[in-house]
Amino acid sequence: MVESIKSHCCRGHEWVVENVYINPQGSRVCRTCSREARRKWAKSNYARLRADPIRVEIDREDGRIFRKRHPEKVKKWGREQYWKLRNHVIQLYGRQCAFCGFADERALQLDHVNGGGAKQKNNIGTLRIYRQAVAAPFSGDYQLLCANCNWIKAYESYEKVRNAIIN
Numbered sequence: 001m002v003e004s005i006k007s008h009c010c011r012g013h014e015w016v017v018e019n020v021y022i023n024p025q026g027s028r029v030c031r032t033c034s035r036e037a038r039r040k041w042a043k044s045n046y047a048r049l050r051a052d053p054i055r056v057e058i059d060r061e062d063g064r065i066f067r068k069r070h071p072e073k074v075k076k077w078g079r080e081q082y083w084k085l086r087n088h089v090i091q092l093y094g095r096q097c098a099f100c101g102f103a104d105e106r107a108l109q110l111d112h113v114n115g116g117g118a119k120q121k122n123n124i125g126t127l128r129i130y131r132q133a134v135a136a137p138f139s140g141d142y143q144l145l146c147a148n149c150n151w152i153k154a155y156e157s158y159e160k161v162r163n164a165i166i167n
Contacts, residue, residue: 093144
């Protein structure tokens with residue numbers, strides 16, 4: 001069959017504008033098939049590439065160069081990652097405050113049940129805290145609170161500490 005008449009690639013993906021790349025030779029290339037092939041190659045070669053210290057250093061240097069040349073892209077990507085992860089955490093923890101049931105996502109915060117959240121945030125950062133919360137959602141270490149309940153909890157916890165010191 002003539003290439004231009006085909007409506008799907010050899011693996012059955014449709015030839016639509018979003019899924020087609022015209023290579024330098026002028027042939028159509030299925031983006032989905034290319035992506036799958038790259039992922040398969042990366043998965044099978046990951047250990048070999050990571051074991052080569054020269055390759056690791058080249059990758060690090062490439063990353064440094066990219067971050068230096070494209071700070072706006074890096075910043076945009078970081079913001080996107082933050083919001084995706086935050087929305088995932090909110091969904092995972094029930095989309096409402098554990099104390100009062102408030103459900104406006106703009107005011108919901110991830111709370112450390114046993115305290116120490118500010119210290120941990122300064123040590124490892126917000127993204128890592130969110131990743132830990134996603135990795136262990138039912139460990140009892142985190143809960144979702146609205147901003148008001150989170151401040152009230154912090155104030156009451158401080159009151160207990162302050163009263164113990166005074167008495």
